[in-house]
Amino acid sequence: MELPAQLRQAVEHYLEGTPLDELRIAADRLSRRYRAETRDSRLHLDGETAMKAYLAARLPATYAAIRASMAYLAEAAPDFSPKTLIDVGAGPGSVLWAARDCWDSLEDATMIEASDAARKTGMALAADAILPNAQWFAGDATAPLPVKEPADLVTLSYVLDELAPDAVPALVDRLWALTAQMLLVVEPGTPAGWQRILTVRSRLIAAGAHVAAPCPHDAPCPLVPPDWCHFSRRVARSRLHRLTKNAEVPWEDEKFIYLAASRQPVAAQAATPAPRVIAPPQHGKGRIELKLCLADGTAGARLVTKRDGEAFRSARRVDWGDTLPTGN
Numbered sequence: 001m002e003l004p005a006q007l008r009q010a011v012e013h014y015l016e017g018t019p020l021d022e023l024r025i026a027a028d029r030l031s032r033r034y035r036a037e038t039r040d041s042r043l044h045l046d047g048e049t050a051m052k053a054y055l056a057a058r059l060p061a062t063y064a065a066i067r068a069s070m071a072y073l074a075e076a077a078p079d080f081s082p083k084t085l086i087d088v089g090a091g092p093g094s095v096l097w098a099a100r101d102c103w104d105s106l107e108d109a110t111m112i113e114a115s116d117a118a119r120k121t122g123m124a125l126a127a128d129a130i131l132p133n134a135q136w137f138a139g140d141a142t143a144p145l146p147v148k149e150p151a152d153l154v155t156l157s158y159v160l161d162e163l164a165p166d167a168v169p170a171l172v173d174r175l176w177a178l179t180a181q182m183l184l185v186v187e188p189g190t191p192a193g194w195q196r197i198l199t200v201r202s203r204l205i206a207a208g209a210h211v212a213a214p215c216p217h218d219a220p221c222p223l224v225p226p227d228w229c230h231f232s233r234r235v236a237r238s239r240l241h242r243l244t245k246n247a248e249v250p251w252e253d254e255k256f257i258y259l260a261a262s263r264q265p266v267a268a269q270a271a272t273p274a275p276r277v278i279a280p281p282q283h284g285k286g287r288i289e290l291k292l293c294l295a296d297g298t299a300g301a302r303l304v305t306k307r308d309g310e311a312f313r314s315a316r317r318v319d320w321g322d323t324l325p326t327g328n
């Protein structure tokens with residue numbers, strides 16, 4: 001997956017003239033803070049240089065994870081066509097660009113972000129773009145949010161890992177109160193990211209939410225550590241991206257986990273929800289082994305062989321993260 005051309009150009013324009021060494025040092029510092037999940041009361045994106053490093057080294061991957069999560073959500077809820085969006089911890093506006101790419105219906109967006117540098121960057125990137133009418137607000141995700149009107153779609157992407165765990169339940173309640181139709185939370189696809197999504201998931205289900213994706217059920221997650229649920233997207237690295245990370249390979253795999261929760265059951269929940277493929281399919285000669293999460297709340301391996309006819313042909317088409325067409 002690549003950034004949409006207009007966003008790629010806006011980023012290139014924004015980064016023009018920035019010394020490569022400056023980007024490298026800032027990207028390295030950012031990466032160490034993210035990996036260590038540093039919480040020292042300072043924002044990671046606390047200035048223009050950190051923001052530039054984020055654009056060069058992280059935005060392509062978070063965009064890919066968000067856009068993929070939205071595609072899964074749109075597949076589960078084909079009738080969902082949001083007009084309004086509230087995005088908390090908006091950073092450079094990754095969600096805004098992905099939502100605009102996913103849903104033509106989007107008209108208005110409220111972007112809430114604590115970092116001045118991130119808000120400034122997000123507004124600059126969107127300045128010349130045909131995006132929904134977006135308003136940017138300074139706001140703290142751990143306090144009452146500066147917005148009262150609910151939106152069709154509420155999002156929180158790659159933010160929970162920057163918050164103290166005890167701030168999460170109240171934030172989930174605030175986000176759900178602002179959700180008219182759908183809440184989407186995206187996190188890094190690490191065991192810790194999965195645990196945070198599980199916290200969000202159980203709180204939302206207790207509040208009456210329906211899981212639209214990825215789980216085909218509202219039962220407790222059947223996976224047990226050291227296993228964890230996550231998905232992956234291959235992200236193309238631009239030349240600047242490679243140079244910033246001192247990387248040679250022209251792509252990277254972004255692991256992510258997401259949860260889409262809806263006020264009303266979505267189309268995918270109407271009949272028996274289709275199983276979700278929760279690991280890379282293992283292809284052998286005339287056989288495919290799929291690890292599936294099932295509507296009855298269990299998970300496990302299923303072997304499909306050539307003898308299974310249409311089921312085998314369907315299984316050949318599915319990838320990690322997809323639903324397996326029902327009837328298989």
Ligand SMILES: C[S@@+](CC[C@H](N)C(=O)[O-])C[C@H]1O[C@@H](n2cnc3c(N)ncnc32)[C@H](O)[C@@H]1O
Nearest residue numbers: 062089090091094114115118140141157158162
């Ligand atoms: C990793 S970035 C993610 C940005 C964007 N959502 C994305 O997915 O690319 C996390 C963002 O959350 C913001 N953030 C962190 N703590 C916050 C808080 N307490 N309130 C509001 N925003 C916060 C950071 O400033 C940063 O812009």
